[in-house]
Amino acid sequence: MEYRNDYPNLSSGNSSDYERSDPFSDSGNSSEDDSASETVQSSISDSESVADSGSSSSGNQSRPFGDGLVPLFDGDRVHDLIKQRFLSSLGLLGAQASVVAVHRNSYSSLVGQARLRSFQIYLKAVEEKCGGNPNVKYAWYAPSSKDEISKIICHGFGNFEQPQRDGVFGNGVYLASDDSPMQCVESLNVDEDGLRHLLLCRVILGRPEVVCPGSKQHHPSSEQFDSGIDSIFAPKKYIIWSTHMNTHILPEYVISFRAPNCLKEFLKVQEPIKKPTSPWMPLPALISVLSKFLPPPSIALISKHYKDHRENVITRQQLIQKVRQIAGDKLLASIIKSFRAKQIKTLQTKGMPQAEAALRWTV
Incomplete structure (x- = not known):
């Protein structure tokens, strides 16, 4: 069974079993023959250039998440693609929501660069293990607060505020597939400015295994598997085990948006x-x-x-x-x-x- 991320309007070139070209990258087209590791390597160069431009153009602007994230603006290709993709995936809520800001992880610190290169190393290892397909996806992560985003960017994923509230699928980081942000939106808290925030991450799934609700699993059941999913046919939830959460997840973007205050009530009204x-x-x-x-x-x-x-x-x-x-x-x-x-x-x-x-x- 193949798992694909399809970005018909975002990526250039032909798509393979996984996204060889970054649909949100502004570095130009990448060849079909580029390896996954080369894709991440290009992201390092992109991130360095973004960090440089960000420090000069927005140095005086407030950074709501601290250092490490630089803003993207209206008219920027990446900003507009993420905004369009996100709102169109919200269904009826999309017309009532508005994207206020998109920030990109610059990986500008030494630790940030090390974390990015670590992701590249593990991606290549999983690629070799899985016969050339590391099964890389984009996925949404719902932080418990704006402060948690800052901690993730600075220190990586951890049990800062018990991020997995239900724990239905075992001990790990739960992410929603990129076309199902509603899986995360419903659980988001509103900050002091009336905004909700989501992390868009690149995730190495490798060979996923189906995890049944009620599982107490906290690592792959065997060396054959690398991650967990909730369904073999149309997975909406990805489970990256706690043992892999800082090697198989790369936080790349933060999207901040407004939505109806009584979101749950709105969804009930809109539901036919x-x-x-x-x-x-x-x-x-x-x-x-x-x-x-x-x-x-x-x-x-x-x-x-x-x-x-x-x-x-x-x-x-x-x-x-x-x-x-x-x-x-x-x-x-x-x-x-x-x-x-x-x-x-x-x-x-x-x-x-x-x-x-x-x-x-x-x-």
């Missing part, structure tokens, strides 16, 4: 109300059946979400989404269809017509 058409099954009965297929930690997590729903902590729709995420649609569909068939058969034995029996179990 649809009448459920799936077969109905009492959740306690569903949990009982799921316990035959899922590990105890997953069942405990589903039970917790069900309890939260009963106590009005989460909505019915949120409960459904969490159960789907944990159990998977294929298993759920099989269980519910089997349950529905049994119920229809039971009702038919009581003399109820088949069509009426079928409708009774559809809501």
Whole structure:
């Protein structure tokens, strides 16, 4: 299974199994024959030039994240590409959000340069290990605060403010695929200026393995794997284990934006109300059946979400989404269809017509 980042409007040239050309780089076109390590090497030169230009053009401007990040401005190709890509990926929220600033990591300090070269070394190692495809992606990281961004740029990733709030997929850094920033936006805090901030990172996935919700994993399950994902078919969440968080993640950009203050309420209003058409099954009965297929930690997590729903902590729709995420649609569909068939058969034995029996179990 190949994992690709497609930037149809951002990158020049042909795309390969991973992004050989940096879709956000302003260094010009790169050849199809360039290796991944050469791509990162070019980023070093780019970063040095950005640092030089940033120090001269914006030296008197405030730096909201401290040293190490330089602003990009409207009209700059990279700034405009990131802005367009981000807003278009927000769906309905995109029309209500506005990008206020984009900053680029300059890697101008000695430690910054060392961290960038370390990423290059590990990228080349994973590239050789995986037969030429290190599976490099862009991904979003949701910081807990503006201060955490400064700490990441200065010191690297760490447990500054317990960044992984749910810990559903084990001990690591969770990132959202570049086309799914909403995975991060919903959990962002608003700073004193009314802004939210996201980190756009380059990530080495290598060979990812599917991680089940409820996992206590904190490193690859074997030497065959390098990272974790939430789905084999359309991964929305990347898990970089704590053992790899400062070698396989390269923070490159910070995007600052405004969004409706009551973001969660806005999303509820914008979400179309649809009448459920799936077969109905009492959740306690569903949990009982799921316990035959899922590990105890997953069942405990589903039970917790069900309890939260009963106590009005989460909505019915949120409960459904969490159960789907944990159990998977294929298993759920099989269980519910089997349950529905049994119920229809039971009702038919009581003399109820088949069509009426079928409708009774559809809501």
